[in-house]
Amino acid sequence: MKLRSVLLALLAVGAIGGTGALLYAWESSIDPIDPRSAGATDTVMVRRGASLALLGDCATCHTASGGAPYAGGLAMPTPFGTIYSTNITPDPETGIGRWSEQAFVRALRSGVDREGRHLYPAFPYDHFMRVADDDAKALYAFLMSLDPVRSSAPPNGLPFPLNIRLTLAGWKLLFLHQERFVADPSKDDKWNRGKYLVDGLGHCGACHSPRNLMGAEEISASFQGGVAEGWRAYALGRSSPSPVPWDEAALTDYLARGSHPMHGTAQGPMANVADNLSLVDPADVSAMAYYLASLGKGEARTTAKIPVASGPGQQPQAAGVQVATPPLQSDPGGAIYGAVCASCHEGARPLPFGGVGLALSTALADDTPANLINLVLRGIPASTDGSTHPIMPGFGDVLDDRKISDLANYLRTQFAGKTQWDGVAKAVADARANR
Amino acid sequence: MTTLTVNGESRSIKASPDTPLLYVLRDELGLNAAKYGCGLGQCGACTVIVDGKAIFSCITPVMVLEGRAIVTLEGLGSQTAPGPLQRAFIAEQAAQCGYCIPGMMMRAQALLNRDPNVTDEAIRAELQPHLCRCGTHMRILRAVRRAADELKKKSAEVRAGR
Numbered sequence: 218m219k220l221r222s223v224l225l226a227l228l229a230v231g232a233i234g235g236t237g238a239l240l241y242a243w244e245s246s247i248d249p250i251d252p253r254s255a256g257a258t259d260t261v262m263v264r265r266g267a268s269l270a271l272l273g274d275c276a277t278c279h280t281a282s283g284g285a286p287y288a289g290g291l292a293m294p295t296p297f298g299t300i301y302s303t304n305i306t307p308d309p310e311t312g313i314g315r316w317s318e319q320a321f322v323r324a325l326r327s328g329v330d331r332e333g334r335h336l337y338p339a340f341p342y343d344h345f346m347r348v349a350d351d352d353a354k355a356l357y358a359f360l361m362s363l364d365p366v367r368s369s370a371p372p373n374g375l376p377f378p379l380n381i382r383l384t385l386a387g388w389k390l391l392f393l394h395q396e397r398f399v400a401d402p403s404k405d406d407k408w409n410r411g412k413y414l415v416d417g418l419g420h421c422g423a424c425h426s427p428r429n430l431m432g433a434e435e436i437s438a439s440f441q442g443g444v445a446e447g448w449r450a451y452a453l454g455r456s457s458p459s460p461v462p463w464d465e466a467a468l469t470d471y472l473a474r475g476s477h478p479m480h481g482t483a484q485g486p487m488a489n490v491a492d493n494l495s496l497v498d499p500a501d502v503s504a505m506a507y508y509l510a511s512l513g514k515g516e517a518r519t520t521a522k523i524p525v526a527s528g529p530g531q532q533p534q535a536a537g538v539q540v541a542t543p544p545l546q547s548d549p550g551g552a553i554y555g556a557v558c559a560s561c562h563e564g565a566r567p568l569p570f571g572g573v574g575l576a577l578s579t580a581l582a583d584d585t586p587a588n589l590i591n592l593v594l595r596g597i598p599a600s601t602d603g604s605t606h607p608i609m610p611g612f613g614d615v616l617d618d619r620k621i622s623d624l625a626n627y628l629r630t631q632f633a634g635k636t637q638w639d640g641v642a643k644a645v646a647d648a649r650a651n652r
Numbered sequence: 653m654t655t656l657t658v659n660g661e662s663r664s665i666k667a668s669p670d671t672p673l674l675y676v677l678r679d680e681l682g683l684n685a686a687k688y689g690c691g692l693g694q695c696g697a698c699t700v701i702v703d704g705k706a707i708f709s710c711i712t713p714v715m716v717l718e719g720r721a722i723v724t725l726e727g728l729g730s731q732t733a734p735g736p737l738q739r740a741f742i743a744e745q746a747a748q749c750g751y752c753i754p755g756m757m758m759r760a761q762a763l764l765n766r767d768p769n770v771t772d773e774a775i776r777a778e779l780q781p782h783l784c785r786c787g788t789h790m791r792i793l794r795a796v797r798r799a800a801d802e803l804k805k806k807s808a809e810v811r812a813g814r
Contacts, residue, residue: 570694
């Protein structure tokens with residue numbers, strides 16, 4: 218009898234708890250709108266929204282390879298399974314054509330779609346929660362001004378129970394600390410604008426901060442470096458591994474152009490970010506650089522004399538810029554460096570063919586070999602917009618795993634002056650599998 | 653002394669191990685199909701096949717190629733007995749000045765070896781690293797298409813014959 222009452226009591230507690238959790242997790246649906254009513258008319262707002270959408274890299278995730286911009290369908294591999302980005306064009310059936318401004322702003326800042334379903338945090342609402350009303354409305358106006366594209370994303374490949382969206386309420390309870398941006402009155406307007414963009418729409422920390430086992434950013438380790446799509450997103454500020462410390466001028470240049478003579482070229486996901494920022498209102502990019510510079514400088518790690526490639530047109534392409542390869546070395550990695558890398562990286566060719574001197578390489582100075590290996594395997598493709606950032610052929614089909622390991626070990630000790638990385642061979646195999 | 657396997661033959665190379673393959677092919681082995689274009693791995697004229705993959709021979713020192721199978725355009729057929737891809741390029745008259753063509757053919761051959769059922773988009777994407785200044789791009793694409801179709805027909809005949 219006693220056992221039975223205990224069981225009943227437990228059951229009652231469980232039911233109340235379960236109902237409570239359900240009530241907590243439950244989000245209401247917001248009424249659909251007539252898609253024809255949403256056509257934006259305020260062109261100034263649409264333009265501002267377009268610049269903000271670039272700053273937030275919206276199209277980068279919401280566009281499948283070869284697909285229509287903003288129509289979604291890009292597969293995003295996460296440690297938990299594959300998530301597909303959604304269609305955010307104003308198509309009434311497959312996009313956000315029936316979403317009111319209110320529904321859009323809720324999705325952006327709280328990660329809940331119009332029908333009340335929780336969105337996965339691959340959508341960085343943990344940053345977008347800081348987006349101000351006016352900016353959120355401008356983004357909505359811009360997206361609703363796009364041509365509607367009919368396109369449904371494939372279903373997500375997530376295991377149970379992660380495929381139950383109500384579980385995300387628990388994740389949000391633990392990791393989403395809803396807050397709006399609050400300006401620091403002790404700082405100037407430019408700093409506050411920069412911080413607002415970096416922490417909010419720019420969602421820099423989504424890649425540049427480490428994540429915990431549940432995929433949430435570690436707030437205590439902000440900008441201490443993270444990973445994105447097989448690439449290392451370097452630590453920013455005081456912990457930056459860059460051999461030459463970043464300053465505001467270098468950051469402004471790099472963010473807007475995707476490369477800097479003392480720091481090299483944006484690669485991997487950062488290449489998309491820089492492409493987008495090149496089209497954003499320059500005042501916003503400048504504010505972001507101003508704020509990022511205020512995070513502090515790392516220590517200078519190189520005293521090497523650095524050849525800086527001159528800009529295009531400042532030097533004839535062929536005159537006196539072809540360097541003889543250095544004498545053949547007995548170290549297997551050194552021999553490859555001399556025969557394969559040195560003629561560009563030690564030459565003083567003008568851009569885009571002038572390689573960055575490797576004493577400047579952040580990839581070599583960083584804690585993991587991931588970015589170096591990606592670079593050696595794939596190279597740096599030429600820009601598609603005619604700009605003159607450095608280019609490099611990939612050597613993935615030329616050098617086998619062993620040779621890439623030899624090369625990595627040589628470059629690391631020779632140019633970064635650090636001890637060899639652990640696990641280079643495994644990192645090479647991983648990078649190839651990721652390709 | 654470096655030993656290379658070129659078009660199925662073992663060749664002893666006198667040049668220093670850090671010499672780019674392109675120079676060895678042209679200057680030492682007399683295989684002149686691969687061309688010097690930019691010397692930077694950016695134009696594609698020097699492309700040859702190594703272990704089934706298209707690579708730029710101008711930036712590949714011979715020391716990393718020992719024990720690997722190198723195929724040059726000469727390996728695809730001869731003037732008297734041209735291979736399927738070479739016949740297709742002749743049929744479509746795909747060359748104008750012709751300087752880029754050996755490189756284009758080697759990357760196309762690597763693609764067809766991998767996947768004879770290739771789509772037109774895949775051909776375009778694959779040949780993207782190759783520059784042609786005459787502008788015979790449409791003929792080049794047709795020639796690769798023609799070779800792919802011929803290879804497909806042949807493999808279908810072989811299957812039917814069995």
